Amino acid sequence: MSRPRPSETVTRYGLLALVAVGTVAPLVIVVLTAFHEPGESVSGVSWPRHWSWHTFSSAWKAGGFDKAFRSSAIIAIAVVGIVTAGATAVGYACATMRFPGNRAFFYLFVAGMVVPYVVLVVPIYLEFQNADLLDSYWGIVLAESGLYLPFGVFWMHAFFSSIPRSLIESARLDGATSYRVLLQILLPIGRPVVATLMMLTFLSSWNEYLVPLILAGNGQIQTVSQGLASFQGQHLTDVPSLSAAAILVALPAVMIYLITQRSFFRGLLQGAIK
Amino acid sequence: MTAVKHRVDRLDRVAEPDPPARRRRRRRQDWSAYAYVLPPFALYVIVILAPVGYGAWISLFDWDGVSAGKWVGLHNYAQAFHDPAVRQALIHSVVLVFFYSLVPIAIGLVLTGIIARHPLKGVGVWRTILFLPQVLSVVVVGVSWRWILSQDGPFNQLLRAVGLGRWTKVWLGDFTWALPTEGAVGTWMLSGLCMVLFLAGAQSIDTELYDAANVDGAGVIREFFTVTVPGLRNVIVVALTLTFAVSLNNFSLIWVTTQGGPGTQTQVASTLIYSRAFIVSAVGDASALAILLGILMMAVAYGFTRLSDRA
Numbered sequence: 001m002s003r004p005r006p007s008e009t010v011t012r013y014g015l016l017a018l019v020a021v022g023t024v025a026p027l028v029i030v031v032l033t034a035f036h037e038p039g040e041s042v043s044g045v046s047w048p049r050h051w052s053w054h055t056f057s058s059a060w061k062a063g064g065f066d067k068a069f070r071s072s073a074i075i076a077i078a079v080v081g082i083v084t085a086g087a088t089a090v091g092y093a094c095a096t097m098r099f100p101g102n103r104a105f106f107y108l109f110v111a112g113m114v115v116p117y118v119v120l121v122v123p124i125y126l127e128f129q130n131a132d133l134l135d136s137y138w139g140i141v142l143a144e145s146g147l148y149l150p151f152g153v154f155w156m157h158a159f160f161s162s163i164p165r166s167l168i169e170s171a172r173l174d175g176a177t178s179y180r181v182l183l184q185i186l187l188p189i190g191r192p193v194v195a196t197l198m199m200l201t202f203l204s205s206w207n208e209y210l211v212p213l214i215l216a217g218n219g220q221i222q223t224v225s226q227g228l229a230s231f232q233g234q235h236l237t238d239v240p241s242l243s244a245a246a247i248l249v250a251l252p253a254v255m256i257y258l259i260t261q262r263s264f265f266r267g268l269l270q271g272a273i274k
Numbered sequence: 275m276t277a278v279k280h281r282v283d284r285l286d287r288v289a290e291p292d293p294p295a296r297r298r299r300r301r302r303q304d305w306s307a308y309a310y311v312l313p314p315f316a317l318y319v320i321v322i323l324a325p326v327g328y329g330a331w332i333s334l335f336d337w338d339g340v341s342a343g344k345w346v347g348l349h350n351y352a353q354a355f356h357d358p359a360v361r362q363a364l365i366h367s368v369v370l371v372f373f374y375s376l377v378p379i380a381i382g383l384v385l386t387g388i389i390a391r392h393p394l395k396g397v398g399v400w401r402t403i404l405f406l407p408q409v410l411s412v413v414v415v416g417v418s419w420r421w422i423l424s425q426d427g428p429f430n431q432l433l434r435a436v437g438l439g440r441w442t443k444v445w446l447g448d449f450t451w452a453l454p455t456e457g458a459v460g461t462w463m464l465s466g467l468c469m470v471l472f473l474a475g476a477q478s479i480d481t482e483l484y485d486a487a488n489v490d491g492a493g494v495i496r497e498f499f500t501v502t503v504p505g506l507r508n509v510i511v512v513a514l515t516l517t518f519a520v521s522l523n524n525f526s527l528i529w530v531t532t533q534g535g536p537g538t539q540t541q542v543a544s545t546l547i548y549s550r551a552f553i554v555s556a557v558g559d560a561s562a563l564a565i566l567l568g569i570l571m572m573a574v575a576y577g578f579t580r581l582s583d584r585a
Contacts, residue, residue, distance in 0.1 A: 004392045012389045019385065020403045023466050027406070029428050030418045044431030086314035093310035099303050105311050112322045114575050117523050118544045119568035122551045122560055123325035123332065126339070146321020149314060178306055207411035209526040214552070225413040229530055232417050239421050246417045250410050257409040261402050269474040 034243035042239045059231070059244040068227035069252075075140050075212075075223065076205040082145040083201045084194060087152025092182050094153075095160035096168055106157060112150030120147070121214050128215060139215045140223075144205050152197055159193040160186065196267030199260050206253050224249045326568075333561035339551075343558065350562035360563065362538060363546040366453055367522055370542060373457025374464055374521035379513055381461075382468030387502040390476035391484045401473065404466035416530030419459045420446060446531050452539045456528060460521065468513045475509030476502070511582040515575055522571050543567050 004012070035048040038055045060066065093099070094106040124143055125134075133139035163186060171181045187194065209225040216222070222230070228249045235241050257264070333350055337343030354360050394400070407415065422428050423445035430442035445455040479501065487497040503510070525544040528534060534541035534549065541549075547567070551560035 008391075012392070012394075015385055016389060016394075016400055019381075019465070019469065020400065023404055023406060023462070026418055026422055026462070029422060033421065041426075043426040045428045082317070086317060089310035090314050093307040097304040097307040097310075099305060099307040102307065102311075105315065108323075109315075109318060112318060114519075114572050115322060115326060116519070116564075116568050116571050118525065118547050119329055119564045120322065120325045122547070122557065122564060123328040124321065125551075126332070126557075127320075127325060127328060142317070143321055146317045149318060150322070153314075178304070203409055207409075207413075209411065209413050209530070213529075225411050225526075228411070228413045228417060232420075232530070242417060242421065246414045250414045253409050253411065254406070257406075258402070261405075262398070265398075265401060265405075265470075269471075 030243045030246060033240055034247050036240040038241045038244075039238050040240055041237075055240045055244040056248060059241045060248060062235070062241065063227055063231040063245050064222070065224070065227055065245070065248055068222050068224045071137075071221050072206055072224040074137060075144065076202050078137070078141045079144045079148065079205040080198050080201045082141070083148045083152045084198055086145070086149055087156045087197065088182070088187070088194070090153045091156025091158075091160050092178075092186070095157050096163070096165075097178065106153070109150050109153040110157075113154060117147070117210060121210060125214050133215070135216050135218045135220045137221065140212050140221065143211050143215055144208060147211070148201050148204055152201065155197050156190075156193070159190050163189070192263050192267055195260070196264055199256060199264055200268075202256065203253055329561045330565055332558055333565050335558040337558040338555040339557040340555070346558070350559050351566065353559070354562055354566060359538065359541070359546060363541050363543050366540065367542045369453055370457055370460060370524065371518060371521045373454070374460040374524070375514060375517040377457075377461045378465040378468045378517060379510065381465045382472045382513070383503065383506070383510070384498075385469060386472040386476050386506070387498040390473065390479065390481075390502065392481060394473070397473065401470045405470050406466065407463045408467055412526040413530050415459065415463060416527050419462075420531050423455060446540075447536055449536055449539050452532060452536060456531065456540050459527065459531075460524070463527075464517050464520065468517070471509050471513050472506055475506045479505035508582045511578055514581075515578045518574060518578070519571070522567070 029045050032045065032048065033042055034055055035051045035053075036042050036046075036055065037052050038058045090105065090109060094102045128134055128139045128143070133142065167185065168181055171185055172178070176184075207225060208223070209229070212221070212223045212226055213229075216226075219226075219230075228245055231245045232242060235245075332343075334345060334347055335343035336346045336349070424430075425442070425444050429445065433439060433441050443451065446452050448455075483501045483505070484497060487501050492500060523544060524542065525548060528540055528542055528545050529548070532540045534545045543563070544567075547560050547563050550556045550563065
């Protein structure tokens, strides 16, 4: 293989750096803005005169983000649990067991991935209104779990299909129940796969805006995205507070992403490229 | 999907055991599978299957969501084809598809074509940065860009600094520029995603193909179309499907930044459906639009899968 010429190396890494800076610059600007005093009028990119952490705590209080963080965490954890368990169960059964309709169930679930949200939200709202599930944790959790489930099934099915049949068969012949095969043999192998699914589901739920907007419009339950949107409505001109609030909402997702990104990309790109 | 199916079939055959006792065992249906499948399936019915059917049913009524509905058959659909607001929203959606799908894919492909000609150092760091917009809430993205593109925001400051001071404006509030600006934010959100996908896909392209192309005297552009693009074909289809779905599903970014305004300049299909259903309470009408949009999106998504070489 020919070695790259030095000028080519400069071009290649220069272009990459340019795109990376373009991606990060808007975020850096928002961080810089957030370190100004609350209510200070900021114009363009400006270096804070004295770095003020105060804006974060005042935005946290003014926006009621303690409650919003709790609501979003409750919802996200419940949704991650339901989607992971459900997707594992369906993926396992459809990929490794023989029963009437196993293909049909799988394809039906996967077809759910291409149904656009806009088709679903109006009837889900009406359905949940009849079932008295509006403005409740149950409603939001149920809706998000159902919406994220098809991708989860697709994801787990791909994993279970990649496991040699003989491994499962020999365990079954030794008298292990299907439940024990799943729990004691397959899931330990599939830990990275399950972890990637959990992380993707957590991010989707934490960042979800449309579902809580429609199902919890009364404001009794407010998720972080709703909290930030209504904070924006009340503090349109207070740019430092608004920036601080945006960073607070983004922080948990970004932290989880940075901590898990290594295994996350391994799982994700395998799925997309194969 | 078919790849998965083939793999399952092959494993079936490989694992076919010879003792007759085992064969009998394998042929038996495993009824316990329903204990795994049916509880999640109930959830699927409640949140996806039933709403699709219910939505299709509602779309046949003239209904405000509260009082008794009036059966109108396919009238809502017929009307949708003559409704100028629908046409406008669809045109806006197409403009967004351009900015959300085509531009990021073009940027990603061109850069990958230049970068992937040799092995890349620090892949992990680059893709961690490029993927970052994907982990942010769309509301965070919207709030951030609204400030950056405001009158006193950093973008106008940049324009003044390079001598384009007369171009400064409230970008998301401008009748002409609001829609392309929404599009540009989408380009920012999705270009990194496309690059991450393409750079990963390019790792499976043999770099010797580039040398071979050079030996054959292929220029940079020939090389791009004969080596890079064909090598990334399946990944391009994945990127196309993902970004297309984001652009037509995109409700939150528009709603947080402009709510479809100024006027109806950034009204797209999803915000139009939301407004019709929840603000002007034309529930039947909104349902018909939702069904039409769903059919359109699924048809295009199906078309994309035909483009990949495993179809």
